[in-house]
Amino acid sequence: MPRNGVDETAVGRSALSECVSQTVRRYLVDIGDTPCDDGLFALVIREVEAPLLREVMDFHDNNQSRAAAALGINRATLRKKLAAHGLL
Known part of the structure; x- marks a missing residue:
């Protein structure tokens, strides 16, 4: 457990990673091959x-x-x- 007591792999990173993944995928679909x-x-x-x-x-x-x-x-x-x- 890190100093701040927050397991970033279980809490922040997975949620943040998922948010980034969804946003990037949506952006790529929107721009296509541009x-x-x-x-x-x-x-x-x-x-x-x-x-x-x-x-x-x-x-x-x-x-x-x-x-x-x-x-x-x-x-x-x-x-x-x-x-x-x-x-x-």
């Missing part, structure tokens, strides 16, 4: 990163140290990502 300009990987990262940062910051009352720890990145990296997404 390629993404920057590729699907870049599109997913671009679309997911800002809301992820926003939600984690909100959950941690905008405490960058706690948010960075939750994300598994250092605070300087978090600040760069927040700035890049206009979230500072």
